[in-house]
Amino acid sequence: MSSSETIVAIKDLEFRWVPDGLPVLAFEHLHITRGERVFIKGASGSGKSTLLSLLGGVITPQRGSVEVLGESLHTLGGAGRDRFRADHIGFVFQMFNLLPYLSTIDNVILPCRFSRRRRERALSRDANLETAALRLLDHLDLADPAALARPVTELSVGQQQRVAVARALIGAPELVVADEPTSALDWDRREAFLQLLERECEEQGITLIFVSHDPSLEPLFDRTVALAELNRNCH
Amino acid sequence: MPIFSLTIKSLWNRRYTAFLTLLSIALSVTLLLGVERVRTEARSSFANTLSGTDLVVGARSGPIQLLLYSVFRIGNATNNISWQSYREIADRPEVAWSVPLSLGDSHKGFRVLGTNQDYFKHYRYGNKQPLAFAEGAVFTDLYDAVIGAEVARKLHYRLGQEIVLAHGAGAVSFVQHADKPFHIVGILKRTGTPIDQTVHVSLQAIEAIHVDYRDGAPLPGHHISAEQARSMDLEPKAITAFLVGLHSKVATFRLQRWINEYPEEPLLAILPGVALQELWDMIGVGERALLAVSTMVLLVGLTGMLTVLLASLNERRRELAILRSVGARPWQLFLLMVSEASCLTALGAVFGIGLLYLVLLIARPFIESQFGLQLGVGMLTPHELNLLVLLMGGGLLIGAIPAWRAYRYSLADGMSIRV
Numbered sequence: 001m002s003s004s005e006t007i008v009a010i011k012d013l014e015f016r017w018v019p020d021g022l023p024v025l026a027f028e029h030l031h032i033t034r035g036e037r038v039f040i041k042g043a044s045g046s047g048k049s050t051l052l053s054l055l056g057g058v059i060t061p062q063r064g065s066v067e068v069l070g071e072s073l074h075t076l077g078g079a080g081r082d083r084f085r086a087d088h089i090g091f092v093f094q095m096f097n098l099l100p101y102l103s104t105i106d107n108v109i110l111p112c113r114f115s116r117r118r119r120e121r122a123l124s125r126d127a128n129l130e131t132a133a134l135r136l137l138d139h140l141d142l143a144d145p146a147a148l149a150r151p152v153t154e155l156s157v158g159q160q161q162r163v164a165v166a167r168a169l170i171g172a173p174e175l176v177v178a179d180e181p182t183s184a185l186d187w188d189r190r191e192a193f194l195q196l197l198e199r200e201c202e203e204q205g206i207t208l209i210f211v212s213h214d215p216s217l218e219p220l221f222d223r224t225v226a227l228a229e230l231n232r233n234c235h
Numbered sequence: 236m237p238i239f240s241l242t243i244k245s246l247w248n249r250r251y252t253a254f255l256t257l258l259s260i261a262l263s264v265t266l267l268l269g270v271e272r273v274r275t276e277a278r279s280s281f282a283n284t285l286s287g288t289d290l291v292v293g294a295r296s297g298p299i300q301l302l303l304y305s306v307f308r309i310g311n312a313t314n315n316i317s318w319q320s321y322r323e324i325a326d327r328p329e330v331a332w333s334v335p336l337s338l339g340d341s342h343k344g345f346r347v348l349g350t351n352q353d354y355f356k357h358y359r360y361g362n363k364q365p366l367a368f369a370e371g372a373v374f375t376d377l378y379d380a381v382i383g384a385e386v387a388r389k390l391h392y393r394l395g396q397e398i399v400l401a402h403g404a405g406a407v408s409f410v411q412h413a414d415k416p417f418h419i420v421g422i423l424k425r426t427g428t429p430i431d432q433t434v435h436v437s438l439q440a441i442e443a444i445h446v447d448y449r450d451g452a453p454l455p456g457h458h459i460s461a462e463q464a465r466s467m468d469l470e471p472k473a474i475t476a477f478l479v480g481l482h483s484k485v486a487t488f489r490l491q492r493w494i495n496e497y498p499e500e501p502l503l504a505i506l507p508g509v510a511l512q513e514l515w516d517m518i519g520v521g522e523r524a525l526l527a528v529s530t531m532v533l534l535v536g537l538t539g540m541l542t543v544l545l546a547s548l549n550e551r552r553r554e555l556a557i558l559r560s561v562g563a564r565p566w567q568l569f570l571l572m573v574s575e576a577s578c579l580t581a582l583g584a585v586f587g588i589g590l591l592y593l594v595l596l597i598a599r600p601f602i603e604s605q606f607g608l609q610l611g612v613g614m615l616t617p618h619e620l621n622l623l624v625l626l627m628g629g630g631l632l633i634g635a636i637p638a639w640r641a642y643r644y645s646l647a648d649g650m651s652i653r654v
Binding site: 082114115 | 237241247553554557558559560561563564565
């Protein structure tokens with residue numbers, strides 16, 4: 001299966017938020033293969049978040065196709081896309097990723113509550129979900145019991161982002177999409193955070209799509225896609 | 236179900252506002268159910284004031300006025316019935332029993348009722364319950380009195396105690412029948428009817444204390460002592476009203492008509508059940524207004540919940556986006572909001588019911604002694620359960636409003652977190 005090597009294939013895409021407005025995104029193709037760590041660079045307003053929503057199947061394009069893992073998202077239907085996203089994609093956002101009323105562990109295992117596939121994959125490796133969460137947190141240097149016992153709102157921003165990474169990784173989804181996860185971190189913390197993220201993705205064979213406006217992070221990735229250039233290419 | 240545990244944890248996270256919302260719902264539930272209990276009890280105790288009597292007869296006035304003074308001891312009769320008329324009607328073949336009533340005197344604010352022993356035999360209240368004695372027995376001597384439970388409780392009266400009746404029905408009377416004191420020989424069990432607040436004596440006793448009166452005032456220089464009165468002719472010349480029981484209900488309307496067309500004097504016979512219903516319809520307006528107000532309070536409680544839920548929704552868009560990103564479907568977010576509203580409503584109802592029973596337990600003795608209402612502390616009635624089901628339905632409907640908005644947000648925002 002050649003498609004097993006292709007994680008993301010976007011063709012002839014055009015997306016507008018308002019029907020008669022200008023397209024936010026319009027490009028011929030974007031191709032990402034398994035295991036790649038792709039840096040998608042774009043200033044704010046360049047359509048980064050829109051691209052992520054398209055990849056997650058939260059929205060569908062007016063024109064063109066978005067295929068993830070060989071599945072054409074627009075043929076799945078709304079409920080199918082929700083399930084697909086839950087099963088195959090982990091997300092990390094800019095900040096405030098966590099539900100304040102859940103413990104750290106509960107935040108990490110949240111995707112397993114909505115996706116049977118990720119629950120089963122997590123349980124195939126660990127005896128229970130708590131162990132799976134703790135193992136991931138340990139890999140991300142967050143196993144300190146004192147930190148785990150605290151409400152998530154009392155964790156530092158860096159700790160919160162690592163919890164969010166653990167949540168995106170649990171149950172080994174094929175794709176992790178990170179939207180500016182480092183922008184709230186101090187400069188010297190960014191690199192350490194990214195190294196942790198990449199190491200985990202590599203270990204589990206997870207493809208990483210990292211979106212940021214910050215060009216200084218570029219060297220840490222396999223490949224860079226500049227959204228502005230991509231968009232321009234179609235004209 | 237992951238959504239339900241999320242609901243609980245999310246609510247717990249916002250427990251202070253959630254608790255206040257819950258409290259406002261609980262209080263309005265308590266109010267609604269409390270009003271409902273008082274209403275039902277007032278209605279039934281009202282309708283049960285007199286039962287087993289086929290006709291109440293008095294001088295011609297209005298049916299409600301007759302009912303008020305003869306049964307509820309409220310107000311005064313416009314006129315009396317002559318003893319001859321009473322005897323003529325009482326002796327008719329279709330009449331099984333009759334009880335004469337003579338009102339007009341009082342004792343420390345309680346009405347005095349002149350009647351005969353048949354009263355204790357035939358009077359029925361509630362579900363055709365007869366009168367029962369807590370202590371003592373029916374009057375036998377001329378100066379014996381039987382008092383209602385409330386009279387005994389309020390004035391701390393015991394058997395054998397001597398009391399003096401006052402002339403006239405006012406709470407404060409300047410003319411006392413001090414020369415002819417009565418002995419308490421019986422105390423009735425509580426009935427929850429005006430009987431509890433009545434002092435019963437014989438018709439002859441009423442005659443005896445007025446033997447030296449003319450036109451409602453004592454005759455000056457013409458005093459007759461209690462012992463002298465005993466030897467006089469004490470057959471009453473007039474009574475205020477009388478109760479009639481018939482052998483057969485079929486004869487009720489015929490006799491009623493006969494009495495209403497009685498040629499010797501203008502009389503009025505009423506069916507007590509019908510008159511009670513008419514009277515309740517009249518005074519029931521207040522009771523319905525009370526229900527309307529408590530329903531409004533409940534609506535205010537629910538609207539308060541809506542306000543809180545909608546206000547919190549904006550801060551929770553982030554939470555909704557996070558849930559979407561980890562795989563929650565839009566309908567699950569809808570469910571999250573609805574179950575939150577239902578949870579608040581249900582907990583509010585449970586708290587409200589608990590509070591109701593607490594209030595009932597505490598206030599019951601007071602309400603019973605002050606208003607003669609015996610509020611039940613029993614299980615919820617089907618009617619009350621209906622109200623609670625309506626409340627839950629209202630809570631669900633109200634919860635659907637923020638839920639729908641959350642659903643729309645989650646479709647429009649997707650996973651992008653907008654603050």
